[in-house]
Amino acid sequence: MNKIVTFGEVMLRLSPTGYNRLFQNDNLQATFGGAELNVAVSLAEFGEDVVYVTKVPDNQIGDGAISNIRSFGIDTSAVIRGGSRLGIFFLEKGVNLRPSVCIYDRNYSSIQQSDVSEYDWDKIFDGAKWFHFTGITPALGENLVDICLKACKKAKEKGVTISCDLNYRSKLWEQETAAKTIKKFCPYIDICIANEEDAQNYFGLSAANTDVYSGVINKDGYENIAKELVEKYGFKYMAFTLRTSISASVNKWAGMLYDGDKCYFSKEYHIDHIVDRVGGGDSFGAGLIYSLINNYGAQESIEFAVAASALKHSIEGDFNRVTVKEVNDLLQGDASGRIKR
Amino acid sequence: MNKIVTFGEVMLRLSPTGYNRLFQNDNLQATFGGAELNVAVSLAEFGEDVVYVTKVPDNQIGDGAISNIRSFGIDTSAVIRGGSRLGIFFLEKGVNLRPSVCIYDRNYSSIQQSDVSEYDWDKIFDGAKWFHFTGITPALGENLVDICLKACKKAKEKGVTISCDLNYRSKLWEQETAAKTIKKFCPYIDICIANEEDAQNYFGLSAANTDVYSGVINKDGYENIAKELVEKYGFKYMAFTLRTSISASVNKWAGMLYDGDKCYFSKEYHIDHIVDRVGGGDSFGAGLIYSLINNYGAQESIEFAVAASALKHSIEGDFNRVTVKEVNDLLQGDASGRIKR
Amino acid sequence: MNKIVTFGEVMLRLSPTGYNRLFQNDNLQATFGGAELNVAVSLAEFGEDVVYVTKVPDNQIGDGAISNIRSFGIDTSAVIRGGSRLGIFFLEKGVNLRPSVCIYDRNYSSIQQSDVSEYDWDKIFDGAKWFHFTGITPALGENLVDICLKACKKAKEKGVTISCDLNYRSKLWEQETAAKTIKKFCPYIDICIANEEDAQNYFGLSAANTDVYSGVINKDGYENIAKELVEKYGFKYMAFTLRTSISASVNKWAGMLYDGDKCYFSKEYHIDHIVDRVGGGDSFGAGLIYSLINNYGAQESIEFAVAASALKHSIEGDFNRVTVKEVNDLLQGDASGRIKR
Amino acid sequence: MNKIVTFGEVMLRLSPTGYNRLFQNDNLQATFGGAELNVAVSLAEFGEDVVYVTKVPDNQIGDGAISNIRSFGIDTSAVIRGGSRLGIFFLEKGVNLRPSVCIYDRNYSSIQQSDVSEYDWDKIFDGAKWFHFTGITPALGENLVDICLKACKKAKEKGVTISCDLNYRSKLWEQETAAKTIKKFCPYIDICIANEEDAQNYFGLSAANTDVYSGVINKDGYENIAKELVEKYGFKYMAFTLRTSISASVNKWAGMLYDGDKCYFSKEYHIDHIVDRVGGGDSFGAGLIYSLINNYGAQESIEFAVAASALKHSIEGDFNRVTVKEVNDLLQGDASGRIKR
């Protein structure tokens, strides 16, 4: 068990049941999620010792979030209580030709209004081996940029490995601000995780001849981006998820890991009946952290990360509720879905 | 059919199923409600021609609210679209010794950030006979005080009767501000609706020897408050709801109407298995408006209002989904719950 | 095990969940019921050998009804298949001051359009000891009067005891027709079951000084009615249910049995949290048939019938899903609801 | 906003949850639907000013239908109340090799027993630009033929464009009667909508070398049918839906529009995970009406109609709950189902 810290915003996720549209009936599924929490949960399910840092209001909504996080065995003792509200997102699950729709109601949340002085990173990183955050957190406001930077500095100081999933969100910030801000973080990042759109949005780099809509992926293009970023920012690893969306229900899913020397491409999975793709990228990050922190080789690592996150597409909610054994079963070649009995 | 206008905030109401506590399971019932909307719905169910005025965001959450309001045949053409969010409240239904718990997440809502210039009261009141609002609306902010005052002035100008349910909410404003503000509205109010706590909170008046917790109600005390307020502010009618809470599941329920001359007390109902008491006071207001606008006598009016709102306690959600015929059946003495077949 | 035959209409019952009003949400509970079927199910749960006779359409709706009936171990081999449709009733469950509402959509049903030639009563009654029907069946049309009369004649011929629950339904026929028709059946009836309203509606007899709404019950009045009817029609037993509806959620429940000689009144139960009172009278009938067919004494019989049907008020749906042991537990004095563990 | 009138039967739709068979459990989803209502709802969702004409019983079942229709902002003021019952259909959703099953219980409905004198078409069409009905409505009985014919005459008189979806239903009428009857309507129809089976059933025309089961579609065949019908009956437009059912869960979906001069074929969509295909044809009709009434060109119109109705296959229930913006997003090439965030 390795101590891993993640930091970010947890939100209440409200989804209509099944494939209903919002308010088509009067039921909402109420779960919790958030990019860094999703990573935390997956790592806890893999058996790691995970600390999740956030701020939630001191009411029953905050209690509900903490209770849910705690159920995975995640350490919530560093969660700050207070502030005005918990962010919410409404999620309609897409299917076949209809895309998923995500409506954010996350403004004015406790974490967005939290102050750099509230976080005791020195104590939080005590004994930790890894720190993970995503581009969403600094996108939440200037104060969050400061908080994240302070966390990165402290982590570096204490020899904690830092991973960041770039996770560009156009609804949260302007591209220019995003680009300028993320570059402040790059020097601290050891493992950088992205998808092609992130590379484009933050760095203006795109894999020539790749079209994520049509499913044409140009491996060389990705290699070139990875090389360029690694050279510029000194990442130890640069990883890409490679998704081909055939429809909201059918995707191909693969990944690539560049270790500064060579590009390792994973097997590509055909996912024919997607249950919930929210958190797919996060589960890739968790798989990658798990394999790197446990000293897997580069090829092994990208295969594990991709298999883990391929399985995520079969799970309801933001969280990747699968074990290392289940990932290994898939890796060892059984993608046939035969009943285990 | 009389044209009746109500104005206020509509919120998304999220309740755990049954008597579960919040997040005890992952289902939430998603309905809509709000003091003035509850009055609007009840009046529409009684067959009146109702216009509801509010502001909701221009997204699927706002669409959901409007669709729900429209289903009752309420005219939503004056609803303003825009702003940041729809207010939310989480409601745990109480039972026996456990009280209902209401957690507001209503700050920063579209209506709270709306401007006086957005409302065209002249057009809204065209052909209207009645305008209803409650003390909650001015409690939402200074801009709402202005908007309400402008609505009242325009209503008066056009000969529209004005009713106000005082509805004091300690979570929304300070008592001092509340008292000062509400007094600005009193001169415009024709029909004033309150419960004992409102009289205390806004005007510092209490019915001597009444204890709402123990169920002792002093009729003379209420008469004195009514007289004092009517003398001071010139209300045409002053109405009180009289609730004795024996437990969260068992209440006694009655009302009083003072017409400037005489106090009329209704029959008291024993409600032995409360399904949902939220909106009970609003349904009283709707019953009173219905009976007064249809020229019922004072005794008849208070009886109708109390019977209508007694029935509300048997209905899930904020809205009083009962017809005039159903209220009349109860008034004509059948409270036995025998099956109609 | 005694072979008991019941005959009547099975309907699909559609109820909103919980205490919702019809179409308040988009879920309906779909069960089956009908006065004589309810009696059949209760007797089957008591361990008797029950045959249920009806006609249902030869489609999946009819299949669903038969499957449900069969699950109780009832013999459905005499059920006729064909005709146009299965009758439906929509039931809103009442609570506190709001009565249950029953909306029938039962016209044009297969049984209502069935013909006397379709029923082979000689075969059906082979080996039977008891035949039960209710006043609802002849109310369904002239053809049903003929079918019931033919059944009664054949039953009498074969020495089968006949019980009838008068069950007046004002929505099904005119009082005059009802009165005239039921009198044709009286000579065949051995055990006549009724409530005060039935006596009034069919025979113009009422228990002086009884008011079912206020809960005043005049025992002598019931005795007088029973005597008069027994003298006139030669019933072996005349039984009355005695319900005092305090609200839709709280009732008192008792019964009376007259054996031509003496009136036996049962204990009165206070039922404080009614789950579903539909089928309450039917479960009384089943309890009475069970105790008489098993040679209980008159006092024992009325106590069993009342205890069984008191328990019905705790069960969802039309059917009284309780065993003889559970009735006996209640009879032996444990009405305290202590957990069995 | 254009005023569009549709006329037909609204039914209560009862479906088991998920892929359950009827009565496999005790829950039914209760929604409403009907060919012309489905068109009305889709047009209202597109922002048009829609009037729906029908007759429903004056009870809570009828109220439920109206409340549901009203929630979409459809004008229900011309709905007639009265008669005996609301038609019902039970729908089992098919999946993979198992087809959907539809069991009608629609006989004796209020609209089926309605009289031509009840409809004030002159008033209904006041200010209207379009009238839509389908072949199902005249199939409901001779009186409905008269009502529809009268509506068509009045519409023509007032310069209202008329569209008709032929919608042959073998369970409702004999082919001969159907053929004879529909021909009475053809002279009034401006826009005729059909599928290949309709052409065969009403006019005995089939697209040579087309096999809807195997998915072979002969474009020339459809062109020939369209030409022949347009020549014979003078339709302004003849439109066909082109469905290839690979299984109950996977379909290909396209359409064709003939403007009297040229045939326009749409893009074909591969729909890989059908949620509910009921109302697919109706949503095509709505899309076509929307594009033609808003003066789209022929190619644009067929593309819009097909994209709109392709999306319908992702929506639960009869209604196509999608906006013009969502159809346009699909038209502009994003069928990948990537999450909007």
Place this chain on the structure above:
Amino acid sequence: MNKIVTFGEVMLRLSPTGYNRLFQNDNLQATFGGAELNVAVSLAEFGEDVVYVTKVPDNQIGDGAISNIRSFGIDTSAVIRGGSRLGIFFLEKGVNLRPSVCIYDRNYSSIQQSDVSEYDWDKIFDGAKWFHFTGITPALGENLVDICLKACKKAKEKGVTISCDLNYRSKLWEQETAAKTIKKFCPYIDICIANEEDAQNYFGLSAANTDVYSGVINKDGYENIAKELVEKYGFKYMAFTLRTSISASVNKWAGMLYDGDKCYFSKEYHIDHIVDRVGGGDSFGAGLIYSLINNYGAQESIEFAVAASALKHSIEGDFNRVTVKEVNDLLQGDASGRIKR
């Protein structure tokens, strides 16, 4: 109607709703199932006269099982009541890359602890034409081996045809014991049903060049196994199911029947959206028994068995809720899933 007897263990099946993982929320679907019961239910749905023999505890759990079995019209009069408990299995439904997971909690069940003296096979087989059991039953313990052997002997004695589905379960017994035991039964078996894994596990025979994971099936290989087993054990028929699992959601499905002379291969179905594959093999067995007992030819029989069991994959739960007509519709070529209306 032919009297068919099946014998085995019925279990309570507890499944999370939808594609949730166990305890992801607090709902479990509670149904019943078991290999031989699944065969019994399917045969009852086909209209046969089925007797199911098992032992269940004499409590409400046992009652629930019996009530469920009875609802299909299966004769449960030979079910023994008593013992300690009903076996349970928890089933997580797999989807796309995630396999279904089956967790057994079936130890110490009533049937597992039942004694050979409790079963009166002479009476049970009275009038019977067929006896079916599976390899699971003797796997439950030495006593069950004895009970099954006694049943086989009695069946043979009375001229009852015997079928056995080999159904190897690695969680229930060691391969060596299994192999030794099953060979005791072979001489009694007339119709032997298996999949490739069974042949391998019990007899060490595998179809050369077949890989069930990759979907390569070697027809000659199966023919060779069938021949070898038939020669050795004298089966009248040897049948194989041929499943190619592409994913948990997509399978190909076919079958083979060897009549001692020739191999008959069925059409292969592509099943693109599997609802529930548990019970797929059992439904094949039922289809085969149905067609053989009704004297279908070998090709017809294997086609019927495969079509019936292909449909099973569209049905929730263990049971194949389809009629002979529905199987025939699929056999007659309509696999397109067009709505029946």
Place this chain on the structure above:
Amino acid sequence: MNKIVTFGEVMLRLSPTGYNRLFQNDNLQATFGGAELNVAVSLAEFGEDVVYVTKVPDNQIGDGAISNIRSFGIDTSAVIRGGSRLGIFFLEKGVNLRPSVCIYDRNYSSIQQSDVSEYDWDKIFDGAKWFHFTGITPALGENLVDICLKACKKAKEKGVTISCDLNYRSKLWEQETAAKTIKKFCPYIDICIANEEDAQNYFGLSAANTDVYSGVINKDGYENIAKELVEKYGFKYMAFTLRTSISASVNKWAGMLYDGDKCYFSKEYHIDHIVDRVGGGDSFGAGLIYSLINNYGAQESIEFAVAASALKHSIEGDFNRVTVKEVNDLLQGDASGRIKR
């Protein structure tokens, strides 16, 4: 925060929804519970530092239990994994005259087959102030008697206070064995908790003139029992719950605490609409432990324990999900159930 250890069996609790009987529909609510776990959860909700010790199988059923326990912030690091199964109980909730029914399927559970050598009490009690167990645990078998005794000895050795709720269960052991066994534990117990039936069953002592069924409670009788037991066994405190069951839905609830010197009786609560009384006694124990460990006086302690457990009757499931603040609100006199807003 005080470290409190509890030890016992956690079971999966399966309940039909609402007031349904078992298998009346196909849904079961799956939660977890067990006497000592219920105490642990309530103490954790009160903010204490709770360690729960048990043994659960090393499969997903055991994982589910642990995840649920962890969600309350309870330390599960001492839970042993392994063994055959998790015990189950089926619970039908009673209502009005129908009692709750509890069907145990707990035999052969992992904890019941656990060995004394598996528990490291020395480590578990490190830093602990309190140890709680109940009479149910030694009732599970001789090995559990040994384990509990060893725990008690170690606790005494380390100065840990010991409380025991006698909790007699007639389904688990014979009265004679129970009496003999419990007496071995009495010398270790500091705080003994019981109800009248426990005193009777273990010690043959009954409160003269008390009838738990009729609601007559003889305070002197309880005082006498308490004195006798305290004298005999040296308990520091002896506490009794005093329940008067009027029906399954209405109870009176009070308690008594004897401190070796004086008897303190609490206020009696009238609970008019019981949601779930399972765990009522356990929540009393938790309330008592909380108040004693926090040095409340005797009167204060019994009032807190009774108020806390009165609230339990409003909560679904075994666990008392209430905070200290909520108990205090009730204690401070607000039992009226007025909405908090």
